[in-house]
Amino acid sequence: MSFKQVVWLLLPVLGYGATVTYTVPSSAPTGAATLDPAPVGVSFEFFAFPSYFTNVTATNQCLKNFQEVTGTWPPIRIGGTTQDRAKYDASTSAYVVYSVAAPTDAPANLTFGPSFMSLAATYPGTVVVGLNRGKDDIANTIAAAKVAKDRMKNLLAIELGNEPEYYTKDGQPIALKAGTWDPPTDANSQNNWILSVGEALSTKDLIQAGNHNEAPPKWGAEELIATQNTTVKSYVHNYAHHNYPGGSISGLMSHAGISSNINIFKADLAAAATTGKEYVLGETNSVSGGGAKDVSPLFGAALWTMDYALRASSVGIKRTYFHHGTVGLCYYCWWGRYSMGAPYYGAYAATTAMAGGSYISALDDGTTGGAVYVVYDADGRPRKLVLYNSEYFSGSGTRGNQTFALEGLVGGSVSVKRLSAASAGTRVDTGGVVTFGGKTFAQGTCVEGGSEVVEVVNVVDGKAAFVVAATEAVVLFLE
Numbered sequence: 041m042s043f044k045q046v047v048w049l050l051l052p053v054l055g056y057g058a059t060v061t062y063t064v065p066s067s068a069p070t071g072a073a074t075l076d077p078a079p080v081g082v083s084f085e086f087f088a089f090p091s092y093f094t095n096v097t098a099t100n101q102c103l104k105n106f107q108e109v110t111g112t113w114p115p116i117r118i119g120g121t122t123q124d125r126a127k128y129d130a131s132t133s134a135y136v137v138y139s140v141a142a143p144t145d146a147p148a149n150l151t152f153g154p155s156f157m158s159l160a161a162t163y164p165g166t167v168v169v170g171l172n173r174g175k176d177d178i179a180n181t182i183a184a185a186k187v188a189k190d191r192m193k194n195l196l197a198i199e200l201g202n203e204p205e206y207y208t209k210d211g212q213p214i215a216l217k218a219g220t221w222d223p224p225t226d227a228n229s230q231n232n233w234i235l236s237v238g239e240a241l242s243t244k245d246l247i248q249a250g251n252h253n254e255a256p257p258k259w260g261a262e263e264l265i266a267t268q269n270t271t272v273k274s275y276v277h278n279y280a281h282h283n284y285p286g287g288s289i290s291g292l293m294s295h296a297g298i299s300s301n302i303n304i305f306k307a308d309l310a311a312a313a314t315t316g317k318e319y320v321l322g323e324t325n326s327v328s329g330g331g332a333k334d335v336s337p338l339f340g341a342a343l344w345t346m347d348y349a350l351r352a353s354s355v356g357i358k359r360t361y362f363h364h365g366t367v368g369l370c371y372y373c374w375w376g377r378y379s380m381g382a383p384y385y386g387a388y389a390a391t392t393a394m395a396g397g398s399y400i401s402a403l404d405d406g407t408t409g410g411a412v413y414v415v416y417d418a419d420g421r422p423r424k425l426v427l428y429n430s431e432y433f434s435g436s437g438t439r440g441n442q443t444f445a446l447e448g449l450v451g452g453s454v455s456v457k458r459l460s461a462a463s464a465g466t467r468v469d470t471g472g473v474v475t476f477g478g479k480t481f482a483q484g485t486c487v488e489g490g491s492e493v494v495e496v497v498n499v500v501d502g503k504a505a506f507v508v509a510a511t512e513a514v515v516l517f518l519e
Contacts, residue, residue: 057441059505062403062412064448068420072399073356075415078165080106080349080391081115082374083323083361086123086170087150090135091367093159098375101486102384103165109388110395115196117322117361118160119170119251123202124212126172127151128184135159144369157184157191166196168248168322168361173201173233174212181233182240189241197248197277199322200233205252205259223259227267238275245277251322253282255304261319262311278358279312280322281305289340289464290432292326293511295347298430299406302351309356318358324348325363326383331371337381339474339511340432340464341372345386346393346513347428350413353394354402362387379469379483382461389459389476393426393515410442411513423518431510435463440510449499451519456495456506459513477515 082103084092092099106114129137129151136156138147160167169188171181185198201207204226207215214229215221234247252259261279268276285292285301305319312319326336326344335341345362352360362383364373374384394400397415404412411428429442457477466472473480478493497504508514 057443059443059445060410061445061447064403064414064422064425064446065401066422066448068399068416069401072401072416073354075353075394075397075400076358078106078110078112078114079353079359079394080387081117081359081361083117083119083363085120085146085363085365086118086126087136087138087147088365088367089118090156090159092364096367096375096377098380098484098486102375102481105388105481105486105488106391107164109391113163113165114391115166115168115359115361116163117168117170119168119199119202120323120363120365121202122146122150123170123199124172124174124210125149127175127177128180128187129153130183144366146366154187154191157188160188161192161194163194165194167192167194168197168199169195170199170202170251173204173229174207174210174214176214176217178233178236182237185237185241189243198237198246199248199251199280200230200237202251203253203282204230205254223263224267227264230264231268231272234272234275244274247276248278248280248320248322249276250279250281253284256281256308261308265311265315273315273317276315276317278318278320279308280320281308282323283321284325284328286327286332287335289335289338292335293340293344293347293430293432293464295409295411295428295430296407298344298347298351302348302355302357303406305357306355313356319356320359320361321352321357322361323363324360325372327372330365330369331373333371336372336383337467337469338464339382339461339466339472342382342384342386342461342474343428343430343459343511343513345383346390346426346459347411347430349387349390350393350400350411350426351402351406354400354413375486376469377484380481380486382466382468382472382474384481385459385468385474385476389513389515392457392476393424397423410444412444425516425518426513427506427508427516428513429508429510433463433509433511435465441507443505443507445503445505447503449502449504449518452499453519454497454499454504455517456497457493457515457517458495459515460509461511464511
């Protein structure tokens with residue numbers, strides 16, 4: 041159960057840190073990116089997907105919380121390393137069949153049946169399904185694709201292989217048979233498979249292409265698109281790339297670092313735009329391999345999640361799918377069987393900020409520790425802002441702050457919700473407290489709780505100031 045508390049703060053609201061001044065545009069600038077109805081999505085590791093949807097209580101509620109904010113169920117993607125270990129078996133009634141030495145191991149090989157697609161079809165939002173290219177059994181992949189198309193009315197796209205640049209290292213037959221496996225070889229393979237699967241299903245705009253992980257331009261969409269003719273492109277629904285920035289928690293949550301990381305996709309975005317196709321981050325999270333225990337579950341990673349999703353959307357990346365791996369061994373996961381992860385709060389804040397928006401732009405240049413985003417409605421009017429102070433606070437010593445002075449505001453007041461915790465190292469799953477506007481989400485169920493806190497700041501002559509502590513963010517709601 042949630043209660044609401046409104047706190048009035050009188051202008052001026054002054055802190056002891058530096059002051060930065062921004063003018064809020066009266067209308068969306070020409071370069072503002074167009075928003076998807078639900079830009080923040082979730083990726084599930086292929087073999088673990090059925091477990092998330094049948095054995096993890098929080099899954100439906102966590103996704104529903106987003107739907108209640110946006111009116112649209114968040115998009116999901118099913119795939120990952122194990123999609124290239126999976127063989128379709130039309131005769132099995134099980135979702136997946138595999139054996140592992142320990143419950144937290146990922147299977148070396150697995151099979152899945154038609155019920156896998158039937159389970160995916162029950163999700164109220166859109167679904168991208170990743171299928172196997174690594175094993176070089178195109179007939180089996182087409183059989184699975186046909187079942188996906190037949191059973192899944194929510195099917196958005198199909199992937200043909202996951203992170204193919206690693207096929208040689210992983211001993212995948214398609215790369216070993218080729219002898220040389222490099223971007224041109226992979227592009228030729230992808231294009232042939234796109235044609236074969238698209239023609240077999242008689243369906244255009246079907247394939248989520250690319251799906252590489254190494255930083256572009258090598259293994260990027262720009263390279264791939266340059267090899268594709270008009271027919272191949274007609275079967276492509278969108279282009280995707282994967283990304284795991286990694287590093288320390290202070291480095292991960294750095295706004296300048298986040299901006300720099302997102303900027304590596306700009307050439308791919310431009311190339312995708314020439315085709316008229318969308319570009320997404322099809323699998324991403326803080327640190328690869330399920331995350332790092334001293335980084336991924338921390339509040340600093342929640343702030344990274346929020347800023348990263350907003351920055352991605354602001355440059356035109358249509359959807360960002362945050363990966364969830366092995367149940368029970370997943371430091372970056374937003375939820376599990378028994379606990380919540382701090383990053384969920386960052387995802388919820390980003391979702392709230394972009395909900396109902398049609399356009400987004402960044403006012404800052406991405407080179408400092410402070411971020412400012414504006415979300416505009418369908419008429420181009422500013423409706424929400426996000427202010428983020430990425431200065432790292434460990435929990436000891438004096439906590440700094442930054443004052444964001446905003447000009448060009450319309451109306452008499454601004455409502456404020458804070459994304460806060462005691463420090464960058466706060467972990468929800470070990471008992472630490474993270475809140476967004478006073479809200480919390482219950483361990484193991486994801487049910488909303490806490491007491492909602494909304495601050496109200498007066499606007500005088502179109503101006504207002506907002507103090508944001510180090511390692512903190514706020515979402516502003518304009519009149």
